[in-house]
Amino acid sequence: MYAKWLDKLKNVKLFENIESDELNRMLLCLKPKVVFYKKKEYVTMSEDEFIGIGIVIKGEVIVTKENAAGDRVIMAKLKENSIFGETIAFSNNDKWPASVIASTDCTVLFLPPDKIVGNCPRMCIGHKLLIQNMLRIVSQKAIELNRKIEYLSMKSIRSKISAYLLEQYNIVGKNKFMISLKRNELAEFLNVSRPSLSREIIKMKEEGIIDFYKSSFEIIDIEALKLNI
Template sequence: MKNKWYEVLESSLLFSDMSKENILNMVACLNPKEKSYTKGEIVAHLGEKMEGFGLLLQGSLSVLKENIDGNRLIMNILKPGELFGEMAVYSEKRVWPATISAVESSIVLFIKPEKIVAGCERACSYHQQLTTNMLKILSDKAMSLNKQVEYLSIKGMREKLCTYIWEQHKKQGSLLIHLPMKRNEMADFLNVSRPSMSRELCKMRDEGLIDFYLSTVKIVDPQQIAEYVK
């Protein structure tokens, strides 16, 4: 494992509360497999057998699913340091629950689940911290999935946009927010058409609710935005 990945590993929740030395030793103990992908390349197919879960080192990945109408939905955009497949890999079937695609050139570490829960050959004192971190990650992910179901159930275009914008405002702590997705990715994520979404954003701007430029959105009337959020 290259030391140049240390900052990314340190930012990952999997290695929370661990020193640099412990992180590098822990990675050596996990013996992960490093793989590189080009833009647009499929990292994992829905229903494909899993060998391990992934940790993104470089680039970005999209998590894709199709709804009952056959429309593609972007469930998430993964950034360096984030995990994917960590819930499904511990299930009985152990298959990928979604298709993972490289948004740009990306590098991924694949870790076998047994390495997390099984006893460490080196009897690492910090392995227990790693296991604790994974349990926290799985618990938080289960809670967020419940929220995502509620989010996808929102029917109105404006309600969806306001909810998304308001959630980004709360995450970033500012009325001037940076959208983490491109317009087409955001439309897929919200399960709406891009032209309709663009028209609604323009209406919201004309009505004085927001202003925007490229991927930056300014909440002009937070009270009105909040009223659309359920």
Template sequence: MYEVYINAVRGNSLFKGIKDNDLLSLLECTRPEVISFQKGETVIMSGEKLKGIGIVVSGGVDVIKETAGGDRYIFAKLGRGAVFAEAAAFLNPSIAPVTVASAGKSEIMFLPAERVIFSCEKSCNFHSIMIRNILEILSNKAMLLNKKIEYLTIKSMRGRISAYLLNIYNKSKKTSFKIPYSKSDLADYLGVTRPSMSRELGRMRDEGIINFNGRDFEIIDLNRLAGSVKY
């Protein structure tokens, strides 16, 4: 039954390190539900109970956030193999914090959280691998949240941008790199507006501190960039 989905879910963060034959056994053990959606259809609605961890089997979805004023904007676009609601699925009650809509024709696999955290009677090794993967995913999300809080304690917009770029530099030790976010997503992550951030990035480029093209960035003056970070 689940053989047709192996290619779509193989290699994503949830099933990392699990061989194909074990992955098939795992899906048969956890018995996820696969649902088809048309473009614009709601996959999960903010405030509603979740069916489980979502995995995009085919097509893609838009993760949508709503502001206090009722405005809606796309927070992220997820394609085939992507995982979503992996943290909220384990809450009690498991309520969706965001709305997810189908970006086109799509198939979504919902992996019940209770069948993930409780091993079957066989206590299969690959089930334990999946649980470790989930813990790693949740730990990474917690670290990202802590880093975001750190950025928000910086008063100036330039300081937040600089701290973000310096963090990537410190990990790679390379002055040229590609950031994982679009400009809109980066602005949201840093708690600033996109137009203001774009203007500030332009000023930093004009001053010879950085250069950029799309998601590709280059740090020109590392000392001046570091000097912009003031808490």
């Protein structure tokens, strides 16, 4: 039943170090639900009943939340092998804290959290690894959410742009890179208007700090970029 997804699921951090045969047995035991969504369709909406940890096994989704003014803020853009819902899965809350929207046609596997924490009747060999992986993932997500709060707390648009570009630079280790967010998505992620974002990056280009073309960015003067934060 889940065999056709094994090659993809082996690349998911939640199943790291779990052999294919063991993973297949675990899936048969856990009985996750696999759902297909069309582009722009809601995978889940904020305050919907929580149905399980989502794993993107094909396509891309964006995680969004409305701010106090009612504007949509993009929390994350998730590609294949990414996970969402892990921070709520083991809490006392039974509602989704944010909305998840398909940014392309996509397939999502929903894993019931109650069986992850030890109620699996067979207690598969890979179960301990699964729990260890989940703890690492939740810890990493907490770090990412903390970075998101730092972005939102910055007062100037330039400081937000600079912090984001420096983070991408540190991730890839090169001064030239592609970002996964489109211009409107980046504006929503940084919680600024798209026109204001565009004006600021144009100014930064004119000042010789960065160069860009669509989703491709190059850091020309990294020290100047650091001074903007």
